[in-house]
Amino acid sequence: MIGRIKSNNKLFDVTSEEIAKKEGVYSEKDIYGPRLVVVGEGGSILDGLSKEVENMTIGETKKIELAPKDAFGQKDIANIKRYSERELIKKYKIEPRKSLGRRVNIGGKAGYIVNVSGGRVRVDFNHPLAGETVIYEITVNKKLKDDTEKIQQFINMYFGGVATEKFDFNILIDEKKVSINLPYPFSLMQGIGNVKFRISQSIFQFIENVENVEFIEVMEKKMFMPSEEHTNHDHPNHEHST
Structure with a gap:
């Protein structure tokens, strides 16, 4: 694309x-x-x-x-807001002159600072391509028809591009139930609850007759044994302590 x-x-x-x-x-x-x-x-x-x-x-x-x-x-003029430079610095901890042209978060909304002049700041909350x-x-x-392959792609998508192909999720479909192994280190990832929710939601919506989805956290003994392989393997959102 x-x-x-x-x-x-x-x-x-x-x-x-x-x-x-x-x-x-x-x-x-x-x-x-x-x-x-x-x-x-x-x-x-x-x-x-x-x-x-x-x-x-x-x-x-x-x-x-x-x-x-x-x-x-379309670009909506109502989504272009003006703030005082002092307000952004004090209330939102944003330095407008250093953030000119950059994406900022103001009150939970993402926008771009497009102009700073005379102590006034203009922020555009429209989509950048509006x-x-x-x-x-x-x-x-390819067009996916196999349910197991569809589920694997949901896993890939919701883990946000992490190299899931290197791990075995052992997806099993048994009538109305789907079982998914959650290998280390995915089980320890930040926001894993939300990821599991979104994967399940997609399965219920696009895989027929499924009524239950279970995630099985898999822990292996070798994970707890220091080795060169362990220190060099891929860790999404995980760091070793020293």
Whole structure:
């Protein structure tokens, strides 16, 4: 998937590591590779794209142009607020002049400081791409039909790009029940309760006849035995003590 702003051809969304490097937007913090799209499910993909993807075939590539109303919305002047520089510093611990052009959080809302002048600060709470016509290029690599594979993809998606493929979740579907092994170190991750809730929610919504989902925390003896392998393995959101 590639997303560009029509007016300046600027790349803002990319799933290909090769293209990201070529365009100079590559980041080691980002996870590249095919993206799971749940057709018709809000939040998985823009509604304007979902309608097009639903009718695409495997291997097909399509360019899709979306007007602002079908993409990130029109820019709303009501979402541009003004604050005193002193208020942001004292109340929200934000240094406006150092944060110009950056994303900030004010009262639980994310916005961008767009102007600082005469002690007044203008913050734009619109989506950064509001008002822009965008062009996506999408290729359908595969359509998932196997329920176990669907569940594995839900796990990948909700763990936020952590390298889940290196671990065995041993997904079992037994009539109306789904069992998922939760290997260390995933069982100790921050926010694991919310992740389990969202995985379960997707299973109930998209896998037929399932009434129960259980997560089994797996602890192995080797985890407690210091070794070179243990000190070098992948740890999402976990650090060793010294």
